[in-house]
Amino acid sequence: MTARLILPRRKLLATAAATGLAAPFVARAQGKEPIKLGSALPLTGSQAGYGNDFAASWRMGVKDVNDAGGVNGRPFELITLDTQADPQLGINAANRYIQVEKLPMFFTAWSAVVKAQAPIANREKVLEINAGANSPEIATLGDFVYTTFPLADVDITKLAKYVFTTLGKKTAAVLYINNDTGIDAAKIYRDTFTEAGGKVVAFEAYDPKATEFTGMLLKARAANPEIVHIHGLTADTPQVIAQMRQLGMTQRVTSYSAAYNPKLLQQLGAAAEGLIVTSLAPGVNDNPNVGKFLERWKTEQNRVPNGLPYCQYQYDMVVFTKMLYEYVEKKGQPATGETLRDALLAIKEFELPMTGKMIIDGHRVNKPVYLLTVEKGAFVPLATL
Amino acid sequence: MDYLVTIAVLIAIYTILASSYNLVIGYGGLSTVAHPIFFAIGAYTTGLLAVHVPFIPPVGNVVLGMAAAVVASVLLAGSALRVSGDYLLIASLGFQLGLLQLLKNLEFTGGPGGLSAIPSTIVGPMRGPLFLAICGAAALACVFAVRTIVNGPYGRAISAMRDEELAFTALGRNAMSMKIAIFAIGCGMAGGAGGLYAYYFQYLSPDQFDVLASAAILTMVVLGGMGTAFGPVVGAILLLAIPQAITFLQLPPAIMAPTQGIIFTVLVLLFLYLRPSGILGGKA
């Protein structure tokens, strides 16, 4: 440790301000001064079911990392702020993290929030990391916006190819929610499926507030697809599938990680049989840590988490952050948005406990895609792509 | 601190919205719920121009945003008021809902994902304070403009028109063109607020402009005191600052937002029961 680190906090702040560093993270004297971790999530609002479980996973990660010594003796201190998945509140949260908590980096999720926070992160040179949203636009939001969660082009591309090549379906219908998530993903599915040689015979968007899908489903039914891909959110996907089955459509349904949800099985019962979903995190059979994670959830919360794969990422982000800080400290640098970002790009390959290997590819990240299907009322692994 | 500056900027912007809304409904007596959509028209026009037509200076874009809002408002009021004054409410509801739906569905405006990457105008550490100065000045200008309009001879004409339209028309004054003028001024100001918003936050999401936002603005007006010049300012400060202050109470997240909402709505209800003329008094 160099002498620099023994300066009293005030003086260091003054020096830092004088040298114009953005939000200097205070390097401290030897001791247990905590490192603050920021994760902006929807803790209330319609997405809170996921948001709260993500936050719980963060807490589990922080506890484990702190119990194991933290970052060279310094514990993490988790600060979650509520965004309600609303861009305006996301902006407030980002400002709080940067200006009030003086964080050099923060984590976020939900595409609209990620996008709204991007200008602030870029302006203030604070590292913004997406750990849950999948809009492909996230890869182009700016110099300080990165993702550790694979964007839609990763899993949807592989899914579409699998459907055509392995499942042998030549025609598909794509039904998607008319928002960020749905529009981008639907286009990717259609383009990939068509390129592989298939034909998308119905391509319909539905309003996020819709509750009745008869017309759209009849259109899809009339087009006679061999398989149907539904890209919605947790609230509407089960309704679309339910109405689909009630209209006599028996085709297999594919969706993405939002449908990988035990409540959906409850609501649909037998109608969910055969459903194929993607997961961007290894399952119980692929990684022993996941089983332990689930056990912990059952013990602490008496249930399985919503969006298990996403929760695995949240847990891993604590470990990931630890790696970034350790790198920066080893180089004797203060932890700023720039140094942490450079650490991210320099380390490039991360071995994380719950999600396995993560390879940062610029503003994108590459991960294997796990397919699961519903058999006899439960999700079972189908394939790893 | 930028955090406080952002809240102050929002207060300034909403002061413009509340003031202009007050002009339209409080002074002009025109029932409308479409104020957020003119906010949106200004914001999106400015944003789109900033993104696609870089050679226009930011001030120009904001002015063009205002102009777009004015044109839209004249079209709306012109057609609706021809039927009856009450029709404006219904027409404004339809306009608000329809145009927002359009914004959500056009790729050109960024669709439901919103318009992002609006270019930066001011950069550097003084960005926040400078923006605050600009928005604050605009807010003050708006409040005083409204005050001047209603306190002058034009204002007396407006009062006469609002309170006794039949007599007003009988005296040969043109109520219709006056109503349209007020509506246009009010909506134009809202459009200007939108332009400022677009430049400060550099991101627009259609959901921010939905019809419930008009309830929020209306509440600001009523709480502060409808028909008073400074009432909307007080209302804007209260409605934006109180929820933020509540977030510092460190409540557990699951109860934070609803508790915030409860505190806030109870406050408003108490005011409605106990002091309906608003904080600054004014006409009951």
Next chain:
Amino acid sequence: MFEPVILLQILWTGIATSAPFVLLTVGFSLTLKVTGLWNFAQSGQMAIAFYAMFFALHGLGLPLVAALALGGVLTCGAAWLIEVYGLQVFRDRGSDNLMFFIFTLILSEFIIYVITLIFGTEPETLYESILSPVDIVGGIAISDWDKTGVALAAFALAALYGFMRYTKEGQFLAAVSDNAKLAELYGISAQRAYRVTAVISGLFIVAAMYLIGSHGGVVPNSPLELVLSAVIGTLLGGIGRVFAAAWASIFLALIQSFSILFIGSRWQNLLLYGFLFATILLFPRGVRLSWGRR
């Protein structure tokens, strides 16, 4: 896409899914007719109705009948309280329309926040499964939910019609809606009429929320959207014309459903609003916007 079977399917499902919206619109429109108020507090009542039934079924494990009863009592009770301790107070003060608008809207938001605090924000359904048994009749899928919805709406409308036409109480309502002051001169209590209306609309709301809650997920904020469709139906039906509003609701639902044949699903809402806008500009149909009664 234009085969008779498909068209009939769209027609049937359109009518069935419009059932809850018809109920909500009628409740809203009736209140507007009798009291002259745009009662946005009804969205708070919708939330109370759903969550009361949800709590009864899931929290207390009560059978359906008890749940419906609880829902009815709480919703009508709330409606009555709002009328007596809320709306009447403002009426006595001579408050203007804007005051009522804000009061009812903010009250709804208050109710919804309290419910959010208690129940959280995850989508909930009244039953575990959102599917109901389906019969295929002549190639058309008819689900049990469809049948319940249509039956419930038809019954409610018939009952309301009978009530308004043939009972004294119903005629008092009509009298008060025509001219409250005149009715008072004849010894008809306007306040009583308002309270009866509150209870009736409460019942309609409970029926509607039962249908909605057994068909898909509901979150505390859902009623804010629902009240909007009630408003649109009321506007199109014509102010003061309750049964016309019911027809308007069905008509709107069908327009949206059938539009699918020509345009993409995502434009359905825009069509609705555009239709609303165009209709009210081109066909005023003698809409009288009579504001608050005293």
